[in-house]
Structures are given as C-alpha cells and as structure tokens.
Amino acid sequence: MATGTYVPIVSNVISGNTTQLVDFQNIPQTYTDLVVILSGTMATSWDIWLRVNNDSTSKCPQQWAFGDGGAQPYVYNVVDTVFYPVLNAHTTEPYLSTQHFPNYANTTTYKPYLNYSGNAQYQFGITNGAWNNTNAINRIKIFIDPAQTTTYFANGTTIGIYGIKGS
C-alpha cells in the first residue's frame, strides 16, 4: 500500500505589518524532499531572500529565468549568499513561490534548489540553483534585505514548509 506523504512541517501566517524575517530551525530530517511555499504580498515591492542553514557565504550558484511580458525571458547567472524565491514581490498582486530542496537531509551531495514563482499580472520566474555544501539542511531563513527598513511581509502572507517522503 502506498504511503501518504506531503505533509506540512510548519506554517507561518504573517500577522501585522512588521515582519521582515521568518526563521525555520530544527527542520526534521525525516523526509526525502522539502517544499517551501510562499504566498502573499509586500508592503513595498522588493525581492524576497532565502538562506540555507544561515550560511552567509557565497555558495549559492543560481540561474534566474523570468519573463515580464517581453518577447524572450530574461536569464541571469549569479553566485550569491542567498536564493531569491520571489523577485520584485508586488504590493497588491499576490505572488506564489514553490521551492524544492530534494535530498535535503543527505550529507554527501550538494543541494539542488528549484523554484518557480510569479504573480498573475507582472512576472513568472524560475530559479535553478544549488547550495554548495554537503551539510544536511536543517534551517531555512526567509527574509527581506535588512537594508530595506521600510518594507516587510504583508499581513496574511503565508510561508510554509512541507515534507515529502519516498517509499
């Protein structure tokens, strides 16, 4: 008999208009893949950042491909200290970002990262990257550039982590 899986590990619904950081620690190591889902809006349009295991070194090579209505999608290759679940998250058009961390508890391989996100009116994007580290992922921090002191996750924004377990 197949085993039911895809379970919410933790979910955080933002209340009020002051939150700039959601930090999930002690993530269980009992699943095969992690899926992080963000949905909401921003007080002021800005990028959303994601950091793995609080690693602030430049170990996140990634490729962004996104379209905003032009003929061709834009593609950028960068190496950064964070991933970008949502670029230019909008103030009124809700975004949805689904991010995959396959094999996240493995301690032998680097950790691929796959994200697709967008909103109805402005943008659709894919981020394909990797966290250049063999450590198991046990912490995911989702936040706004600390230099941006006037923007934050809008009230009602939902940030959740789900676990998928293979048979």
Place this chain on the structure above:
Amino acid sequence: MADKNFKVKTGLTLPSPLPVDQGGTGQTSASNTLNALLPLQTSNANKVLQTDGTNTSWITPSVAYTRGTTSQRPASPTAGDLFFNTEKKAFEVWTGSAWVSVAVNGAVPLPPTIGTASLTALIASVPFTGPNDFGDAAISTYTATSNPGSISVSSATSPISITGLTAGTAYTFTVTATNAFGISNASSASNSVTTANVPGAPTSVTAADTGIDGEALIAWTAPGSNGGSAITDYIVEYSLNAGSSYTVFADGTSTATSATVTGLTIGTTYIFRVKAVNVIGTGTASSSSSSYTPVAHFSTSFYSISTTNVGAGGQGSLTISSIPQTYTHLQLRLFGRLTDVVSSGDALIRFNGDTAGNYSHHHWYATGSSNSASSPSPSASSTTMWSSYGGFPGTNKGTSWWGYHVIDITNYTSTSIAKVIKGLGGYSKLETSTTSSQETSMTSGQWNSTAAINSITISGVNWAQYSSIALYGWS
C-alpha cells in the same frame, strides 16, 4: 575489685610462629611454654605488667600456661598462672582472686603502598600493595578510607571499592593494614579523583509541528556541561498546567537532541522541558518551551508509489510497473547525476513500453554561463519523451553537482484522451567563487495514446550513486 589490664612489656620478641589463635600457625598444643614470650631483660624478666589504669606493677607469671575454654580454666590456680582462653582468644592471668585478660603487644604491619585510585560513577576503586613487613601476625584485613567523608571499607584483597561518594567532590584515599596486634599507619594519600556531577540543563527547547496529528517534534540544545561524564539519555517532560506539574514522556533511551512526542491531544496546550542524564543521575530541567497546541492536519492526498535510491553500483534503465490506477495524476521526481555522458544529458521516458513514434515534446532551456535562453524547441513523433533538455550534469561537472526535475503526468488513468506531461528542472554548478554554470529547462509534452499508463520506463542514462527516481501519485 577494679578492672586490671595486664600486658607484656613493650619490646617483647614474640615467638614465630605465633599461636594459631593469635593469627599464627604454631603452638597448638594444649599446654605450651611461655618462656619465649617473655622478655629476657635484666629487670622484670619473665614478668607481666599489671595496671589498674593508674598504678602499675610487674608480676611474675608462671612460665607455663594452659589453654582451653573458660570452663576449662585451672581449678586451683595460684597468682600469676597464665591461661589461654580459646573463647576470648586472649591470655588470662590469675591475680589471686580473679582471671583477667592479658593484652599482648606485637608489632603491627607496616603501611600498605597505595595505588592509583579511579572512579566509576560514584564508586571509587582503591588499589594497594600489601607491606613486605606485616608485623607479628598475618594481616587479616585492609581498610581504605576516603578523604573527605572518612568512608571506610575493609577487604582482604586489593582493590577496595568505596561506595557512597558524593557527586562533584574531589577525593583522596588511604589504606591501612590490620593484624592481630592492631592497625598499621595509613599509607600515603592516593591521587586525587573527582567524582562526576549530574549534567547541566539543556537549553533552547522548542516544539514544532511534524505535520502528523497528535505529534510534536521537541528539539533542544545539549547542556554546556555534561557533569564530567557522557550524557546517556534525555528525559522529555510535558505539562498540561503551564508548568505546575510535569509528566515524563516515554521516548526510550537516546542521546539525540530531538524527539518526536506522540499521543498529544489536539487543541490542548502543552509546554515541554528536557533533562539530561548521565551515569551520576538526572540533571536539572531546562527552561520550558513556548506553549504548543497541536492542531488537526489536512488529509494528505500525495502518495509515494515507488522510490529507487541508487547505490554504489549505479543504475541504468529502470521500469516502474504495475502503477496503481487509483490516483488522478502522477509526479516523477528525478534527482541525479549521470555517469555515461560528459557534459549533460536527459532521461528518456516511455510509457507502457511504447517504442513507436507517439511522443511529442517542446523544450525551453537556458544553458551555460551565458545570460541567454533558447527558443522553444519542438520535437514531434519522437519514440521517447525527454525529461528535459540537457538537464542532468555529466562527468565533466564533477561529482558534487546534481540535477533535479519534477515531471507531472496528468490524467494517466484515462482511456479516452492523450496524456500531457509537464517538466521543470535543471542543475547548477559553481565554477569559481564568483561564476557558475547552469542549465534550466522546461518541458511540455504529450504521449499520444489513450491507454492508461501502467508502467514508466526511464532509460538512456546511467545514474550515479545517490541519485533518486521517485514516483508519486495524487488525487
């Protein structure tokens, strides 16, 4: 009549062997000459000292003595007669009116030589070596004594175990030897050993939802001090009354710094705390966690059908057969690295073993380190479905980089319509600390068959160890 004590004058040379009753091996006959026991001194020779505690005087005992039980004392003794009382294991002398005991002073042993003391929990092991000179009688026992605490334990052999020590205390030990004539001086003090203490309190206790009804993941940080002995277990406790009282959650024995508690009541508020345990005992409790109230979870509709985790030997073509027809859609999640291609490659997917040209697919992809993307790349009438367009890294990418693709297959049980496939994924590789290369692709395809999908073959690649091919179904 006042009690009187008699003893042979200090400095006696005792015979060897001593009487059996005095710890020796000889002079067992019922009547023995005491001459050899008595001092051969100019004055007081053949005398014993009589004292009442204040005044002393020498008296001359008979040179022979008899031995036996109290009832066997001589019936008509004269003052100075000696008798060895086998019941009392002591010489007695007839004062003229009563039999009184005579204490015989022989040499006590020299001190033992102390060894290196050690600890197991709150039990000390005190080894020693007996003295070469055990005095004038065989050593009957050794006694080890702690400092502080003066806990003494006697034994005939080394080492001596001393229990009842106090946790977190530094101890030294001495050993004495005892023979029939008394106790030796103490040995020199042993090395100092300090007993372990109970561990400190764990910190940062958190409670988190596991996604399963009635469960919580309790995690904590190990205490800063293990008390000097390794932590052997953690005790997780919960409170239903904001910390007024706690109940131990039975989670077995584990040194992990997290535990999943089960059986929680949905809607009830809990707080948790944790205690560390070592061989000494249980440490103080951590601060309690924040309040945690379990909630009911939605019923999952995403199910694992098949997972292949590739071992050291790699994995070639793979067929997932007998796919249940009970779901609405399938999702294939491919995680891997390829060992049979140099740059990058794709998995080739076939349904139901169909090798005819019934597959069509389009790909959009971005490759390399350039900031450019392809135009959609159509391919019709193919004999396989491509998982992606160069979406898995090959051998020249090194062994640390991995591709990942999520492929959705809709309405796979339908026998009326063709099957639509959607895929997304890629890989990313750090070339230097500042540059990278990647390949990202999207796939849209179709299997032009109305047959329900009951098997999927993934071929055309050799997967490296740690790759994973997983098929899920959801409704």
